[in-house]
Amino acid sequence: MFDYCAEPGVLSGLTWWSCYLTTGKQFDFYLSFGTVLLLLGLTMPFILLLGFSGALARRSRFLPLRWLGLTYTSMVRGIPDIIFFMFALIALDQGIEYLRHIVLCPDWTEPIRQGSDFRVCPAAKMPLGNSPQWVHEVYGFFLAMIGFAVVFGAFAANTIYGAMAAVPGAQLETGAAFGMSRRQVFRRILLPQMWVYALPGLSNLWMILVKATPLLFLLGVEDIVYWARELGGAKTARYEYPHGDWRLGYFLVLLVFYLLLTWISERAFARLTRRVSRGQMSAGGTV
Amino acid sequence: MSCAETFAAYALRAVGIGERLLPRADITFCEQAILIGSGMIWNIYFAVLALALGFFLAVGVALARASDRWVFRAPAQAFIFVFRGSPLFIQFFIAYETFVLIPKAGFDISLGFIDITAETRWLTKAWLGALIVLFLNTSAYTAQIFHGALMAVPKGDVEAADAIGMSPRTRFRRVVFPTMLRLAWASYTNEAIFLFHATTLVFFSSFPAWRQKGDALYYANYFADKTFNPFVPYPIIAAYFVLFTLLLTLASGLVNRRLNRHLRGQRQ
Numbered sequence: 001m002f003d004y005c006a007e008p009g010v011l012s013g014l015t016w017w018s019c020y021l022t023t024g025k026q027f028d029f030y031l032s033f034g035t036v037l038l039l040l041g042l043t044m045p046f047i048l049l050l051g052f053s054g055a056l057a058r059r060s061r062f063l064p065l066r067w068l069g070l071t072y073t074s075m076v077r078g079i080p081d082i083i084f085f086m087f088a089l090i091a092l093d094q095g096i097e098y099l100r101h102i103v104l105c106p107d108w109t110e111p112i113r114q115g116s117d118f119r120v121c122p123a124a125k126m127p128l129g130n131s132p133q134w135v136h137e138v139y140g141f142f143l144a145m146i147g148f149a150v151v152f153g154a155f156a157a158n159t160i161y162g163a164m165a166a167v168p169g170a171q172l173e174t175g176a177a178f179g180m181s182r183r184q185v186f187r188r189i190l191l192p193q194m195w196v197y198a199l200p201g202l203s204n205l206w207m208i209l210v211k212a213t214p215l216l217f218l219l220g221v222e223d224i225v226y227w228a229r230e231l232g233g234a235k236t237a238r239y240e241y242p243h244g245d246w247r248l249g250y251f252l253v254l255l256v257f258y259l260l261l262t263w264i265s266e267r268a269f270a271r272l273t274r275r276v277s278r279g280q281m282s283a284g285g286t287v
Numbered sequence: 288m289s290c291a292e293t294f295a296a297y298a299l300r301a302v303g304i305g306e307r308l309l310p311r312a313d314i315t316f317c318e319q320a321i322l323i324g325s326g327m328i329w330n331i332y333f334a335v336l337a338l339a340l341g342f343f344l345a346v347g348v349a350l351a352r353a354s355d356r357w358v359f360r361a362p363a364q365a366f367i368f369v370f371r372g373s374p375l376f377i378q379f380f381i382a383y384e385t386f387v388l389i390p391k392a393g394f395d396i397s398l399g400f401i402d403i404t405a406e407t408r409w410l411t412k413a414w415l416g417a418l419i420v421l422f423l424n425t426s427a428y429t430a431q432i433f434h435g436a437l438m439a440v441p442k443g444d445v446e447a448a449d450a451i452g453m454s455p456r457t458r459f460r461r462v463v464f465p466t467m468l469r470l471a472w473a474s475y476t477n478e479a480i481f482l483f484h485a486t487t488l489v490f491f492s493s494f495p496a497w498r499q500k501g502d503a504l505y506y507a508n509y510f511a512d513k514t515f516n517p518f519v520p521y522p523i524i525a526a527y528f529v530l531f532t533l534l535l536t537l538a539s540g541l542v543n544r545r546l547n548r549h550l551r552g553q554r555q
Contacts, residue, residue: 078525078528080528081484082484082488082491083487083524086517087525118516211375211376225376225380247380251380252381255369255373262372263368
């Protein structure tokens with residue numbers, strides 16, 4: 001980055017640090033913080049959407065749909081999220097390739113599962129074998145995103161279902177007494193009021209989501225944990241910037257990052273709670 | 288190999304008893320179910336010990352957090368903030384890297400009837416190192432729950448205890464503590480379930496599985512890698528976890544009935 005960094009071997013002190021911290025790999029590390037924030041930002045809308053659909057399915061008057069909603073919302077209570085992630089990653093990957101295989105290679109006669117192999121025709125590979133590296137990375141990130149959305153969507157569905165049930169029944173009856181249809185009662189009375197009840201649960205969900213992002217590393221995404229391990233590992237004199245095992249230092253940086261993130265989130269949610277409680281008939285409400 | 292033979296060979300494989308080599312080729316459903324079940328021993332070991340020990344630390348930390356004295360309150364707040372504010376996964380990494388740096392040494396501990404040499408290298412093994420992290424982690428979460436409940440103990444109850452002349456000690460033991468536990472129980476059950484599920488992280492976060500002695504997810508992942516078919520091992524491990532979570536919920540319900548026994552007949 002700087003001109004004087006051309007000969008790292010002779011540097012020492014502050015100049016060494018200024019060069020070490022501005023290498024290309026270090027910038028990959030800095031950018032990976034963005035990956036984490038991107039995952040959080042991109043996934044949250046899908047989580048809310050899935051949560052909303054799950055809650056509505058559970059309230060449905062149509063029995064099979066209600067069962068579907070109940071299964072979806074109760075699965076996260078029984079099964080650890082990490083099992084879901086690891087399963088969803090391979091299952092989605094194989095599922096997509098299987099579908100593409102059927103569509104793209106109808107003449108293929110060999111079985112797909114041969115012993116311990118999963119073999120689809122080359123055209124059905126996802127991403128294609130000759131795709132550039134970034135396509136593989138984006139695809140991996142995309143699969144991880146789906147995994148996160150499905151698991152945390154179930155959490156959100158539980159919260160939203162509870163919040164919808166918490167809106168005082170008398171209010172809904174009042175709406176009905178005014179001659180509103182079921183849909184109108186839902187849109188004009190239930191929906192605006194449920195947020196107050198949903199917010200504590202959703203803020204909790206956000207905290208759990210933030211603290212689950214290091215699992216991206218297990219899903220093969222090059223996130224901050226990946227780079228912390230990569231850069232922190234001992235570097236021999238063959239490297240430009242040799243140093244001992246600095247992984248502890250790197251992980252302490254991650255610790256500070258997460259503490260900051262959760263601390264800021266907590267304060268933001270406290271403000272939001274005050275805001276949505278305005279004019280509500282609840283203990284925290286101000287008229 | 289019949290299923291009974293497989294059971295004999297692999298049922299205790301996770302703790303190092305039985306067949307040394309894991310199944311490699313022609314993996315049967317039976318082998319998967321038994322080996323993953325064997326791994327559950329570790330998940331249950333971590334969950335039971337961390338929760339049992341964490342309960343006591345959590346009560347202490349919650350009381351310190353509620354203290355008027357700054358010297359008690361500040362450390363308790365910092366402890367809760369650090370362990371609740373950061374991912375367990377990162378905590379595992381940091382703990383492991385720290386434990387590795389500790390010089391190797393042995394300490395003789397005399398228990399009166401037996402002498403044990405405690406070695407610092409045990410800390411880098413999952414059975415102790417990961418247990419310590421889980422113990423501290425659940426203590427922080429539980430302390431926060433207990434602190435909330437402590438603040439919600441009705442003032443009238445405490446004043447009534449004072450009025451009939453209870454000493455602070457008796458008041459805590461007979462009024463404050465039972466009420467706190469009762470108020471906190473639902474959230475505490477949730478935390479217990481979360482911790483139980485978090486035990487699956489142990490062998491995926493630096494702590495090595497020595498001689499392939501791992502937990503249920505370690506074996507499920509092993510089979511998924513070997514057979515390249517995730518549709519068998521993962522549903523098996525999911526079923527195990529659903530079963531044990533159900534047992535945990537039932538046990539918690541029984542404790543809850545006991546805690547609320549004076550309310551029998553009313554809505555609980």
